[in-house]
Amino acid sequence: MATDHDRGDCSWIPIVDIKAFDITKEENEVDRKDLEKLANDVFKAFSTIGFVYVKNHGIPQDQIDNIFRLSDEFFAQPQETKDKFVRPMSDPAAIGYIPIGREYFDANKPADLKESFDAVPGSEYSQYWPNIPNFEEDVVKFHRTCAKLGLRLLKLIGMGLGLEDSEFFVKAHEKISSRASNNTAILRLLHYPPVKDGEDFLPEQTRCGEHTDYGSMTLLFQDDTGGLEVQTVNGEFKPATPIPGTVVVNIADMMQRWTADGLKSTPHRVVPSNKRKARRSVIYFIDPDRSTIVRPLDGSNKYPPISYVNYLSQRFADTGMLEGNEVINTAA
Numbered sequence: 252m253a254t255d256h257d258r259g260d261c262s263w264i265p266i267v268d269i270k271a272f273d274i275t276k277e278e279n280e281v282d283r284k285d286l287e288k289l290a291n292d293v294f295k296a297f298s299t300i301g302f303v304y305v306k307n308h309g310i311p312q313d314q315i316d317n318i319f320r321l322s323d324e325f326f327a328q329p330q331e332t333k334d335k336f337v338r339p340m341s342d343p344a345a346i347g348y349i350p351i352g353r354e355y356f357d358a359n360k361p362a363d364l365k366e367s368f369d370a371v372p373g374s375e376y377s378q379y380w381p382n383i384p385n386f387e388e389d390v391v392k393f394h395r396t397c398a399k400l401g402l403r404l405l406k407l408i409g410m411g412l413g414l415e416d417s418e419f420f421v422k423a424h425e426k427i428s429s430r431a432s433n434n435t436a437i438l439r440l441l442h443y444p445p446v447k448d449g450e451d452f453l454p455e456q457t458r459c460g461e462h463t464d465y466g467s468m469t470l471l472f473q474d475d476t477g478g479l480e481v482q483t484v485n486g487e488f489k490p491a492t493p494i495p496g497t498v499v500v501n502i503a504d505m506m507q508r509w510t511a512d513g514l515k516s517t518p519h520r521v522v523p524s525n526k527r528k529a530r531r532s533v534i535y536f537i538d539p540d541r542s543t544i545v546r547p548l549d550g551s552n553k554y555p556p557i558s559y560v561n562y563l564s565q566r567f568a569d570t571g572m573l574e575g576n577e578v579i580n581t582a583a
């Protein structure tokens with residue numbers, strides 16, 4: 252069957268091959284023309300559908316496989332073991348386990364059928380790292396690897412937008428791999444459990460409700476189960492089918508605001524297309540440094556300037572996620 256990619260449908264998620272600028276290359280060995288073409292391709296996708304599949308990114312497949320294996324090992328533990336690592340929601344710099352039902356996008360619907368583990372480097376909450384050999388070390392290493400890819404893409408976005416300083420976004424994320432108190436980028440391991448024989452999803456329950464992400468950009472590694480759907484420019488949802496060897500990358504809300512709606516933060520969701528099978532994904536939510544003041548780069552007053560940390564708190568409050576002085580650090 253011919254796919255959208257075969258048909259060259261430009262309104263749908265394109266595959267961008269970034270081999271010329273993969274994370275193993277030194278920036279000074281990269282051909283300027285290749286870089287400009289990539290910047291143009293990435294910009295075109297992010298200013299229309301808001302999503303790309305990135306191919307030949309340079310993250311070794313065995314490193315990705317290892318993270319999925321550690322994730323499986325964590326979620327396969329008995330519930331009472333996982334419950335010992337429940338993430339304190341009061342601090343965006345915290346890490347830990349988020350059980351089924353703890354997070355929701357729509358209070359009027361049953362909670363999403365998912366559980367997750369949030370990780371950041373240099374967390375003061377080291378007691379929430381599970382007792383699984385190499386878990387903390389490998390997960391933090393993967394966080395840093397994802398940061399590298401994220402910074403490459405932020406550079407391409409800066410070029411694609413024609414910013415005078417093409418490193419502008421890179422500089423606004425320079426603390427991405429440092430302590431979470433400076434930058435809230437999180438690596439989230441996600442597990443969507445299967446429903447057992449004789450059981451089913453509740454009416455209106457899904458795996459991950461329709462939402463946009465909060466920060467600047469998201470990297471999304473999915474297994475081969477399927478279920479991720481992205482809203483098209485015409486408003487309907489279409490499957491973002493897993494493509495082996497690629498990372499799905501999407502623009503998030505803060506970046507849309509920063510670019511005065513030039514880049515699109517597109518609604519997406521995960522439906523139970525294969526509900527008897529578990530689905531796993533690993534998500535890297537990229538945020539600007541917490542103290543960054545975000546103002547529209549076109550010089551307009553489309554949105555008032557706001558510090559990223561205030562923006563994040565406001566978003567949680569708007570969606571009922573802020574309880575008392577609690578702030579939870581999630582995408583939504």
Ligand SMILES: O=C(O)CCC(=O)C(=O)O
Pocket residue numbers: 441459464471473479519520521531532534582583
């Ligand atoms: O699991 C996925 O593929 C997507 C999840 C997602 O969009 C999110 O957690 O923000």
Ligand SMILES: [Fe+2]
Pocket residue numbers: 462463464469519582583
């Ligand atoms: Fe998302």
